[in-house]
Amino acid sequence: MTAVAEQTGAWLAEFTGLATVAPWAQELRETAFQRFAKLGFPTTHDEEWRFTNVAPIARASFKRGLAAGQVTGLTGGAQAGTLEEARQHLGRLAAFDQNAFVALNTAFLENVVAIRIPHGAVIQEPIQITYNGVAGHATHPRLLIVVGADAHCTIVESYTGAGNYFTNAVTEIVAGDRAVVDHYKIQRESLEAFHVATLAAQLGRSANFVSHSISLGGALVRNDVNVVLSEGTEATINGLYIVNGAQHIDNHTSIDHAKPHGTSHELYKGILDDQARAVFNGRIIVRQDAQKTDSKQTNKNLVLSDDAVIDTKPELQIWADDVRCTHGATIGQLDAESLFYLQSRGIGKQQARSLLTYAFAQDIVDRIKVPALKDSLERILFEKFHEHREK
Amino acid sequence: MALLEIKDLHAEVGGKEILKGIDLTVEAGEVHAIMGPNGSGKSTLAQVLAGRELYVVTGGQVIYDGKDLLAMSPEDRARSGIFLAFQYPVEIPGVSNLYFLKAALNTIRKSRGEDELDAMDFLNLVREKMKLMEMDQTLLNRPVNAGFSGGEKKRNEIFQMAVLEPKLAVLDETDSGLDIDALKLVSTGVNAMRSPERAMIVVTHYQRLLNHIVPDFVHVLSEGRIVKSGGKELALQLEESGYAGLGIHDEEAA
Numbered sequence: 001m002t003a004v005a006e007q008t009g010a011w012l013a014e015f016t017g018l019a020t021v022a023p024w025a026q027e028l029r030e031t032a033f034q035r036f037a038k039l040g041f042p043t044t045h046d047e048e049w050r051f052t053n054v055a056p057i058a059r060a061s062f063k064r065g066l067a068a069g070q071v072t073g074l075t076g077g078a079q080a081g082t083l084e085e086a087r088q089h090l091g092r093l094a095a096f097d098q099n100a101f102v103a104l105n106t107a108f109l110e111n112v113v114a115i116r117i118p119h120g121a122v123i124q125e126p127i128q129i130t131y132n133g134v135a136g137h138a139t140h141p142r143l144l145i146v147v148g149a150d151a152h153c154t155i156v157e158s159y160t161g162a163g164n165y166f167t168n169a170v171t172e173i174v175a176g177d178r179a180v181v182d183h184y185k186i187q188r189e190s191l192e193a194f195h196v197a198t199l200a201a202q203l204g205r206s207a208n209f210v211s212h213s214i215s216l217g218g219a220l221v222r223n224d225v226n227v228v229l230s231e232g233t234e235a236t237i238n239g240l241y242i243v244n245g246a247q248h249i250d251n252h253t254s255i256d257h258a259k260p261h262g263t264s265h266e267l268y269k270g271i272l273d274d275q276a277r278a279v280f281n282g283r284i285i286v287r288q289d290a291q292k293t294d295s296k297q298t299n300k301n302l303v304l305s306d307d308a309v310i311d312t313k314p315e316l317q318i319w320a321d322d323v324r325c326t327h328g329a330t331i332g333q334l335d336a337e338s339l340f341y342l343q344s345r346g347i348g349k350q351q352a353r354s355l356l357t358y359a360f361a362q363d364i365v366d367r368i369k370v371p372a373l374k375d376s377l378e379r380i381l382f383e384k385f386h387e388h389r390e391k
Numbered sequence: 392m393a394l395l396e397i398k399d400l401h402a403e404v405g406g407k408e409i410l411k412g413i414d415l416t417v418e419a420g421e422v423h424a425i426m427g428p429n430g431s432g433k434s435t436l437a438q439v440l441a442g443r444e445l446y447v448v449t450g451g452q453v454i455y456d457g458k459d460l461l462a463m464s465p466e467d468r469a470r471s472g473i474f475l476a477f478q479y480p481v482e483i484p485g486v487s488n489l490y491f492l493k494a495a496l497n498t499i500r501k502s503r504g505e506d507e508l509d510a511m512d513f514l515n516l517v518r519e520k521m522k523l524m525e526m527d528q529t530l531l532n533r534p535v536n537a538g539f540s541g542g543e544k545k546r547n548e549i550f551q552m553a554v555l556e557p558k559l560a561v562l563d564e565t566d567s568g569l570d571i572d573a574l575k576l577v578s579t580g581v582n583a584m585r586s587p588e589r590a591m592i593v594v595t596h597y598q599r600l601l602n603h604i605v606p607d608f609v610h611v612l613s614e615g616r617i618v619k620s621g622g623k624e625l626a627l628q629l630e631e632s633g634y635a636g637l638g639i640h641d642e643e644a645a
């Protein structure tokens with residue numbers, strides 16, 4: 001057997017054990033599985049995975065778990081859709097021809113959470129979808145959110161769990177013209193878990209899309225965010241990753257300005273301690289058509305130890321000429337002068353360090369518009385940095 | 392026993408010796424002014440007293456309140472009553488003034504064996520001191536010094552001093568960059584804190600400040616040594632004839 005076949009063999013057994021679904025969905029699954037079997041898991045020779053070795057996932061064997069997303073907040077016209085309703089969108093945005101994990105997710109299509117926001121509906125309450133990982137299991141959460149034109153909504157995806165398991169999630173969001181979508185993904189997986197997730201969003205004309213990806217947990221984490229803008233679309237793609245111990249987090253984003261007058265703001269901030277490793281790769285595409293694009297990308301990293309490693313890279317593909325694109329990345333330590341200033345006022349060194357670390361994350365937390373979410377995140381971060389100083 | 396006793400203090404930064412044997416004794420209740428050309432080591436002395444590690448002490452001794460000051464961490468120095476008003480106050484985005492000052496005051500109070508102030512008492516105290524410094528209360532919710540004007544930063548330093556009530560305050564060029572009104576305000580704030588238990592070391596380039604904060608002693612620092620000490624009239628003399636009158640050349644000009 002070839003290496004690829006060895007890896008995919010175990011998944012084949014699980015795949016054949018799946019309950020059958022409607023013929024069109026079955027066909028999609030099979031195509032996806034074949035694609036997965038052909039691609040195999042990526043290796044570090046693959047440019048997209050250069051810094052992230054997924055061998056621990058490829059080597060592990062997991063039982064097939066049930067990706068049962070708990071959905072709350074379906075009010076004011078927001079509706080749960082069926083697999084049948086999802087048909088026209090599923091797999092259209094999250095392409096699986098190049099991404100083995102998306103292919104695997106699509107092959108195990110089951111329990112799709114499909115949510116539809118009708119045209120013009122303004123949904124006040126956040127719609128929350130929560131997944132809970134169970135030791136020894138692999139799950140493939142699949143989320144599809146279709147937001148009608150002029151509709152407003154807030155989506156919160158959360159991932160938690162206990163033990164060693166594998167979450168392989170795919171979220172597709174279709175936002176209609178002038179839709180306003182506020183999206184959050186809160187990844188608090190167990191520190192032994194593997195988490196691979198792709199968010200693919202297609203944004204309509206003059207739509208306003210804000211997405212925050214907060215990554216705190218997981219042993220090995222990879223997030224892909226791929227958004228495609230239309231004319232006059234405004235997209236804000238922010239992220240915060242906080243890793244320590246031997247955690248590995250890889251954030252790959254791709255912002256595709258397909259049409260003119262689009263605006264994108266991207267701010268990813270990372271805090272690394274111990275032997276943690278982080279990767280940020282920010283691709284910005286400005287198509288030939290996309291004149292008057294305004295795009296700004298920033299990646300800032302705070303490195304608290306000597307052994308933590310960050311690889312950060314912007315990747316600009318600009319085919320239009322009348323555009324404004326800026327990008328910048330920083331990697332720094334806690335500012336010695338600020339530390340001394342706090343200490344000179346009686347604040348202990350460790351407390352001063354946690355205060356400044358917390359302050360670094362503050363501007364991302366401040367942008368969270370769901371009060372309960374913001375509060376809980378503030379509490380989590382406070383505890384995290386407090387814990388850290390106690391150790 | 393003197394509150395502060397500095398004996399033959401030597402310190403270097405980046406391998407370069409800056410302080411070359413400082414001797415200075417400060418009693419409780421006294422105000423000492425330190426003057427001297429740019430680069431003579433005034434801020435180095437101030438930072439060494441506050442415990443900045445960047446400046447390496449290579450010799451000498453500092454006894455503060457009967458303790459070996461140089462063996463103490465910066466936070467312990469602050470907790471035992473030392474306060475440095477920075478020449479260049481640091482901007483700290485993401486940490487609000489209010490949170491910062493409350494954390495500072497409560498750790499200092501705890502180490503003095505006092506109870507922590509609750510939110511209401513703290514706010515009342517802070518409001519009273521802000522009024523004294525004519526500071527806008529909205530500054531409380533802003534990050535520490537971030538986006539403050541030069542004058543606001545200096546006033547914020549004196550405001551912090553008023554809240555923390557140190558035993559020994561070292562004011563490093565708190566007058567620089569202040570207009571006449573702000574200077575008066577800062578001086579009033581400082582004078583209000585003069586007391587028989589409290590000592591101050593005031594670093595300045597100008598007599599102007601010393602008209603408001605009248606010192607008991609004036610010292611001239613040059614090339615890392617105190618080359619002349621006297622009463623308040625020494626500052627006036629310097630104003631008249633400059634450092635050259637003392638046979639000192641300006642180091643940056645040299």
Ligand SMILES: Nc1ncnc2c1ncn2[C@@H]1O[C@H](COP(=O)(O)OP(=O)(O)OP(=O)(O)O)[C@@H](O)[C@H]1O
Nearest residue numbers: 404405409428429430431432433434435436445478
């Ligand atoms: N971090 C540093 N690295 C290298 N040299 C330094 C550093 N800080 C200060 N120095 C040098 O030490 C010397 C004394 O500086 P210091 O700031 O103590 O002078 P000062 O008397 O306070 O001057 P000023 O009146 O301009 O504030 C100067 O030559 C300065 O360049």
Ligand SMILES: [Mg+2]
Nearest residue numbers: 433434435478
């Ligand atoms: Mg100075």
